[in-house]
Amino acid sequence: MTTVRLLPVTTEQECLRCFDVMHELRPHLAAAQTFVSQIMRQMAMGYRLLAAWQEDRVVGLAGYRLTENLLYGRFVYVDDLVVSAEGRRHGLGARLLTAVREEARTMACHHLVLDTGLGMALAQRFYFRQGLLSRGMHFVEVLSVEETAS
Numbered sequence: 001m002t003t004v005r006l007l008p009v010t011t012e013q014e015c016l017r018c019f020d021v022m023h024e025l026r027p028h029l030a031a032a033q034t035f036v037s038q039i040m041r042q043m044a045m046g047y048r049l050l051a052a053w054q055e056d057r058v059v060g061l062a063g064y065r066l067t068e069n070l071l072y073g074r075f076v077y078v079d080d081l082v083v084s085a086e087g088r089r090h091g092l093g094a095r096l097l098t099a100v101r102e103e104a105r106t107m108a109c110h111h112l113v114l115d116t117g118l119g120m121a122l123a124q125r126f127y128f129r130q131g132l133l134s135r136g137m138h139f140v141e142v143l144s145v146e147e148t149a150s
Helices: 010-026 032-044 091-107 122-127
Strands: 003-007 046-053 059-068 072-085 111-114
Touching: 003 059, 003 091, 010 032, 010 046, 010 072, 032 046, 032 059, 032 091, 046 072, 046 091, 072 091, 091 111
Parallel strands: 072 111
Antiparallel strands: 003 046, 046 059, 059 072
8 A cells, every 4th residue: 555644634625535435434425515514514513534645535534523521521532433445454544543542642632432333343343452442332312314414
């Protein structure tokens, strides 16, 4: 694999270039422009998107945000972590997670937190290898049938 650069996504054009990779993780995202609009709204609320670029293609993404609560104090929550199918097995997921972890440390965060599906055994194994431990379960109640990406 050629050199991969990790760079923050800051513009709508860069965001659009991320859609195909994010779509691998979030297949319910149907339209690229809807994705871009939602990411830009989330960025206005503190969401950050870090892209792994191989030449002019995005091959991995980490979406995360700084937040605070009574359970963890000040922490970074990783919303999205994905490496394209062809980019896997080259350590990109670990590089992205390490970069987010280092940023969390520079922001004086006490924890790095993420969720993964119960049936995602490979992802869970990856997170354990990266030093993350399972501390609980995530509960969800659907309140509306509308898409959350609208």
